[in-house]
Amino acid sequence: MSPTKTQNRKDKAPEETMTPATAGGAPAPTIIPSNVGTLPAARDGAAAAPTLSPPDATDTGVEAQAAELGGITAWQTASVGALYTTNNAMNAWVFLNAVGWRRLSPTNASGHQLMLELCRLSRDSGVALQVDEDGSVIKTVYLW
Amino acid sequence: MADVKPLDLGALRVELDRTGAPWRSVDTTVALLEEQDRRRLLGVPAPDSSEAERLITQAEAIAPHYGNGNGGGPAMVTNGVAAIGASFDARNVYGLSYVTPVKNQGGCGSCVSFGTVATIETTAAFTRGQPDLKLDLSEQHLFFVLGAATGASCASGWWPEHAFTACRDTGVTFEDYMPYQGGGGGTLNPDWQNRLAKLTGFQTLTGNVAAIKNHIATRGAVSACLIVYQDFFSYGAGVYKHVSGAQAGGHCISLVGFDDVLGCWIGKNSWGTGWGEQGFFRIGYGECAIETWRVHGADSVNLRMWVDALIKGLYATESADSAWAYLEKLGWARLAYGAPGANLAMLNELTSSRLRSQPVHAFHDNGQLTTTYSF
Numbered sequence: 367m368s369p370t371k372t373q374n375r376k377d378k379a380p381e382e383t384m385t386p387a388t389a390g391g392a393p394a395p396t397i398i399p400s401n402v403g404t405l406p407a408a409r410d411g412a413a414a415a416p417t418l419s420p421p422d423a424t425d426t427g428v429e430a431q432a433a434e435l436g437g438i439t440a441w442q443t444a445s446v447g448a449l450y451t452t453n454n455a456m457n458a459w460v461f462l463n464a465v466g467w468r469r470l471s472p473t474n475a476s477g478h479q480l481m482l483e484l485c486r487l488s489r490d491s492g493v494a495l496q497v498d499e500d501g502s503v504i505k506t507v508y509l510w
Numbered sequence: 511m512a513d514v515k516p517l518d519l520g521a522l523r524v525e526l527d528r529t530g531a532p533w534r535s536v537d538t539t540v541a542l543l544e545e546q547d548r549r550r551l552l553g554v555p556a557p558d559s560s561e562a563e564r565l566i567t568q569a570e571a572i573a574p575h576y577g578n579g580n581g582g583g584p585a586m587v588t589n590g591v592a593a594i595g596a597s598f599d600a601r602n603v604y605g606l607s608y609v610t611p612v613k614n615q616g617g618c619g620s621c622v623s624f625g626t627v628a629t630i631e632t633t634a635a636f637t638r639g640q641p642d643l644k645l646d647l648s649e650q651h652l653f654f655v656l657g658a659a660t661g662a663s664c665a666s667g668w669w670p671e672h673a674f675t676a677c678r679d680t681g682v683t684f685e686d687y688m689p690y691q692g693g694g695g696g697t698l699n700p701d702w703q704n705r706l707a708k709l710t711g712f713q714t715l716t717g718n719v720a721a722i723k724n725h726i727a728t729r730g731a732v733s734a735c736l737i738v739y740q741d742f743f744s745y746g747a748g749v750y751k752h753v754s755g756a757q758a759g760g761h762c763i764s765l766v767g768f769d770d771v772l773g774c775w776i777g778k779n780s781w782g783t784g785w786g787e788q789g790f791f792r793i794g795y796g797e798c799a800i801e802t803w804r805v806h807g808a809d810s811v812n813l814r815m816w817v818d819a820l821i822k823g824l825y826a827t828e829s830a831d832s833a834w835a836y837l838e839k840l841g842w843a844r845l846a847y848g849a850p851g852a853n854l855a856m857l858n859e860l861t862s863s864r865l866r867s868q869p870v871h872a873f874h875d876n877g878q879l880t881t882t883y884s885f
Contacts, residue, residue, distance in 0.1 A: 416825040416834050416842050419639065471828035479854050480826035480833045487824070487861040509824045509864070 392454040395467045418496070420510045441496045441508075446488040460485040460504065462497070471505045481507045518755070522741050525754040532794075533748030539784035541744040548743050551781065552759030553619030553667030554735045554804070562737055562757065565799035572719055572801065594723045599767035599776055600632055600730045601790075608636040608730050609766050610646065612789030614782035616692030618664035623653035624780035625733040625762035626673040626806075627682065630707060632766055634811035636730030642839040645813075646685040647707055654694050656680055664693060670733050670762055674712040674806050681708030684815070704814060704873075711809040717802045719795075723768055725807040731766045732807040734777070736798040745786050749774045750793045760803070766790075775800060812876040813840075819872070821864040824857065833857040835879065837872070844878045859884050 418441075444462035451458045456472035460482075470481045484507045488495045498506035522535050540548060557565060601607045610631040615624050627647045635643040653662055656676040662668035676682070683706055687699035699705070715721045715732060725732050740755025749772055767776030774792040783789040793800060823836035831847035833856070845856040856879065863870045863884045871883040 415844070416823075416836070420822040420836055473828040474830045476830040476853065477826065477828040477832050480831075480857055481828070483833075483854065483857050483861060484824055484826055487865060491865050504828075506827045507825065509861075510822065 392457040392472075393452050394469070395450040395459045395461070416508065418508055441498055443494050443496045445492055445494045446485050449482070449485060449489055451482075458482045458485075462495070466502075468497070468499060468502055468504050471503050473505075484509045518740075519744055522744060522754050529753055531748075532753075533750045534746040535741065535744040536746030538744055538746060538781075538786070540781050543743075547617055549758055550617055550619055550664070551615065551621065552738055552761045553615075553621040553664075554669070554760030554762050555667055556737065556757065556760040557803070559757075562799070565802045566737065568717065569799045569802040570796045572717070572796065594720065594727055596770040597768060598723075598727045599769075600636060600726070601766060601776075603636075603641075606641040608632050608641050609778060610635075610644065612778060612783050613649070613690070613780050615649070615780040616690075618692050619667040620649060620653045620662075620664065620692075621762040621780055622662070622668040622670050622673050623649040623657060625735075625764050626670060626677065627652060628764035628778050628780070629731040629733040629806075630677060630682070630709065630808050630811055632731035632764065633729045633808045634707060634813065637810050638841045640839055640841050644839070645707065645811075647682050648685045648688040648690070650685075650690045650696050651688040651698060651702070652676065652682045654696065655688070655698060656682070658694070667760075670735060670804050670806050671714070674709065674733075674808070677707070677808075678709040678712055681706040681812075681814075683707075704816070706814045708812045708814070708876075709808050709810070710812060713807045713809065715805040715807055717805075719801055722765070722801060722805055722807075726765060726768060729807055729809075731764050731778075732805055733762060734765050734775075734800050735760055735762050735804040736793070736800040737803070739798065742798075743785075745791055747787050748792065750791055751797055762804075765800075765805075814875050815873075817872055817874050818869045820867065820869050821860050824860060824864060826857065835860050835870075837870075837874070840874065842877075843872075843874055846878060846880050848880075856882055 442462065442465060444465050446460055447463040448461035449458065456475055456478040458470045458478060459467050460470060461467050470478050472478060481504060484495065487493065487509060493509060496508040496510065497504045519535060519541065526535055540551065556562065601609045610628065613624060615621055627649050631645045631647055634645050635641060652673060653668065657668045657673065660672050683699070683702040687702050687705050688696055713725065715725055722732055738758045738761045739752045740758055741753050742750065764778040765775050766778050768774065769776065772792065773795050775795065777791045777793060779786055779789055779791055781789065817837060817840060819837040819840055821835050822838050825834040826832050831853035833845045833853050834842050835845060836842050846852045859882055860870060868884065872879045873881040
């Protein structure tokens, strides 16, 4: 089952259907609230431990450490406009404002729930997320 | 050292003038002490004269001579360690200081405890990238409890390697759990094992200048011992080089930086802020066997303690139990993951604290939050 409503856009038809290959047979959201952005370049890898520091932290060394890891140097930053789940295992999606729908990685049920919790907080508070994604699948989430 | 002559400030200043005044001699709080009280501060059993001569000669051989100490000499040899900068100062790393305030050991030969604790405090802050960590560990616990078990006393002093071993194997509690008294006694808080700093390991760096500099630049500090001459007591500013006076004993301090241009180490002493450069000092490379006697550095510092902190960031990945929280002034800590669902439950709690900008009361155990309260 797919989402049938778009917040603040009830009077408009869906603008575009996304069919990411990573959906793996489970339904994907079909309604895009607004402002579809371009897809970021896919990147590999998700660090086992956080490597970034809060924007206002006094720490000056961790970002450099992250850069040294290689490959994880650019991040997508956006607030969450909507969430989407279905009666399927690990099939939560998040709408990143000005970016689009992204699926939370279905690799592990625990990790899936943890990332969804941070997305929920972003949805409730308006605080932007910083995410690392691979092929439109979110694999790492920071919330500052 | 029973035949040591007391400090003669007048003669010293004449000699400093004659040698181009590489550093300034002043009436420091230590210089004004009686001779027996000054020597009581030196808590590393001094080597015999032949061993002292060997150590000093070795130190002088591996460090270039800088004439009057005003720079212009070659950089120190750094074989084996690449890309060490020409200078480093843990008190000013991109404008931030990772060095805790200067303390005063009082009339006790407990310098090993102070030099070790100062080094651990700096390493704990620097390796976490947290200049506001403000860790304050108990020299009293280290010296009069852990040290006493291996023979340490105000009169006999102690050995740095024993202090580092104790900090690795047992750990040292915080100052508020056993405040320093300058002598034996005091009461160790029975909860001390829940308020503890413990080393993951330590390195012996003696005689390896490149490794010493690399450790300082990557861990913030090392502890070092030097053979103290009488003129050191009156050090007020500049780059110290032995000018006059006999050997008075052995002393342990923390090195928190170096400067190849000036050809010196930057040290943190434990004689209060009335000595040296507000308690710090600079000493020329190769002086007083500072590189060749006893040099040790901590690998990293595990902390076990209750904290009250704002949640500045949260983190999760696609992996199981992968949630972390960034605690203000402490850095990243992994949320509990010892039981199914614990990680998510704690994340739920902390997102609430984050949303309300309320501090969380949490038990931090070696980089993991094992218990949290949100009120």
